[in-house]
Amino acid sequence: MSGEHTAQQFDGISHLFLSSRESRDVLSGASAEVTLWLAVHGRACNRALVAAGVAGALSRLGVRCTLVEIGGGLPNVGYYFALEPRDYLAPTLDESRVVTGSVDSRSRFVYTIDPDRVEPHHAGETAADMPHVIVTAFHHPLDERASISLSGVAAVAGRISRPEAGSGKRRPDEERQPDGIVVFTDSYTGACAREIDDFFRVPYPEAVLFVAERRPSGGTGGSEMETIAYPCELLRAWGRRSPPAHPFFADIAMRYLQVISQRRKKGAKRAAV
Amino acid sequence: MQPSKDATRKLNVMAGRLADEPVRDLFTRFCREIALFSDSMTVVVTPFEVRYSDPQGFQVHVSPYRDLFRVSINPANPCDIRVSGEDGYVSALDLALKSFLDIHALAAGGAEPDPGNGSTTAPSMFRP
Numbered sequence: 267m268s269g270e271h272t273a274q275q276f277d278g279i280s281h282l283f284l285s286s287r288e289s290r291d292v293l294s295g296a297s298a299e300v301t302l303w304l305a306v307h308g309r310a311c312n313r314a315l316v317a318a319g320v321a322g323a324l325s326r327l328g329v330r331c332t333l334v335e336i337g338g339g340l341p342n343v344g345y346y347f348a349l350e351p352r353d354y355l356a357p358t359l360d361e362s363r364v365v366t367g368s369v370d371s372r373s374r375f376v377y378t379i380d381p382d383r384v385e386p387h388h389a390g391e392t393a394a395d396m397p398h399v400i401v402t403a404f405h406h407p408l409d410e411r412a413s414i415s416l417s418g419v420a421a422v423a424g425r426i427s428r429p430e431a432g433s434g435k436r437r438p439d440e441e442r443q444p445d446g447i448v449v450f451t452d453s454y455t456g457a458c459a460r461e462i463d464d465f466f467r468v469p470y471p472e473a474v475l476f477v478a479e480r481r482p483s484g485g486t487g488g489s490e491m492e493t494i495a496y497p498c499e500l501l502r503a504w505g506r507r508s509p510p511a512h513p514f515f516a517d518i519a520m521r522y523l524q525v526i527s528q529r530r531k532k533g534a535k536r537a538a539v
Numbered sequence: 540m541q542p543s544k545d546a547t548r549k550l551n552v553m554a555g556r557l558a559d560e561p562v563r564d565l566f567t568r569f570c571r572e573i574a575l576f577s578d579s580m581t582v583v584v585t586p587f588e589v590r591y592s593d594p595q596g597f598q599v600h601v602s603p604y605r606d607l608f609r610v611s612i613n614p615a616n617p618c619d620i621r622v623s624g625e626d627g628y629v630s631a632l633d634l635a636l637k638s639f640l641d642i643h644a645l646a647a648g649g650a651e652p653d654p655g656n657g658s659t660t661a662p663s664m665f666r667p
């Protein structure tokens with residue numbers, strides 16, 4: 267394995283193709299629903315910023331999105347969706363408080379310290395028949411100290427998910443495994459690569475996995491995982507009270523929808539044979 | 540960065556200067572949230588205040604008195620907030636967070652202009 271390693275921009279990854287079609291067409295079928303995990307390692311990538319950025323990008327692409335941010339620490343997504351300080355800071359005064367709000371008329375966000383507080387998807391919601399992406403953002407230390415289990419994250423998506431969505435017959439309270447995972451890390455070292463394998467690649471082999479690294483680490487640690495660069499200019503948007511509209515997030519949203527769509531089509535063909 | 544056991548003990552002693560339990564609770568919560576802003580936050584407990592700083596230049600000093608605690612954000616360009624209830628706590632924490640994020644943005648080459656929505660609700664009398 268080469269010791270020379272530089273994180274690529276998304277545009278540099280050529281084996282994924284971009285389509286000019288509206289992304290809402292990518293997820294065909296009224297009950298189409300996918301889950302995307304944003305696992306943030308360390309605070310330097312700003313969990314709330316990447317969560318708000320991805321949710322905003324999905325929303326702009328015409329997809330209904332439910333964003334769930336889990337865990338303590340500030341900022342939270344309420345800051346980036348410009349809630350009043352009293353509202354977005356409420357969980358710092360009472361850990362049981364849940365911050366909710368709207369991304370737009372179709373999409374909503376939820377922030378909570380305690381994942382058990384996330385309420386089930388409400389039937390009859392606006393645009394409930396539209397394709398739906400559940401984005402769950404959380405910190406993960408890439409070791410056993412994780413304050414939230416990945417099973418717990420899957421359970422949150424399960425509670426939000428429509429019972430008829432996903433593969434096979436699924437109970438309303440059943441865990442929903444991720445279709446895609448982005449791991450954001452300060453530096454993608456060899457040890458980090460092994461931990462990502464252990465925590466995400468091996469347990470969730472069906473999920474489309476990318477690593478976004480903030481600082482090029484100079485080595486892949488023996489992993490063949492594709493890495494993308496967390497754009498340094500994103501830091502300039504840290505203090506702004508609005509979701510960042512950087513193309514990085516649109517690329518993440520589009521690529522995931524495309525890749526997941528391709529996998530589903532292949533799966534459907536196999537099932538038909 | 541988590542404060543050391545010694546720093547935590549000193550912090551608890553300092554919180555004890557506050558007479559009212561609700562204000563003491565706000566002090567403890569405020570200090571905890573500031574410490575969590577960054578993995579590289581440094582906490583120094585002096586006899587009269589708690590000082591938080593990080594390598595990008597963010598600084599907050601928190602000084603407890605009998606009935607309130609004072610929050611000084613970036614002491615070089617001071618913005619003091621007196622906290623004796625939840626309104627002051629929310630203003631102080633919001634301003635400290637905004638300062639932290641803006642300092643990191645400036646360190647990265649300049650902050651993007653804020654569109655102005657959701658601007659801080661700190662009382663004007665406390666602004667520098």
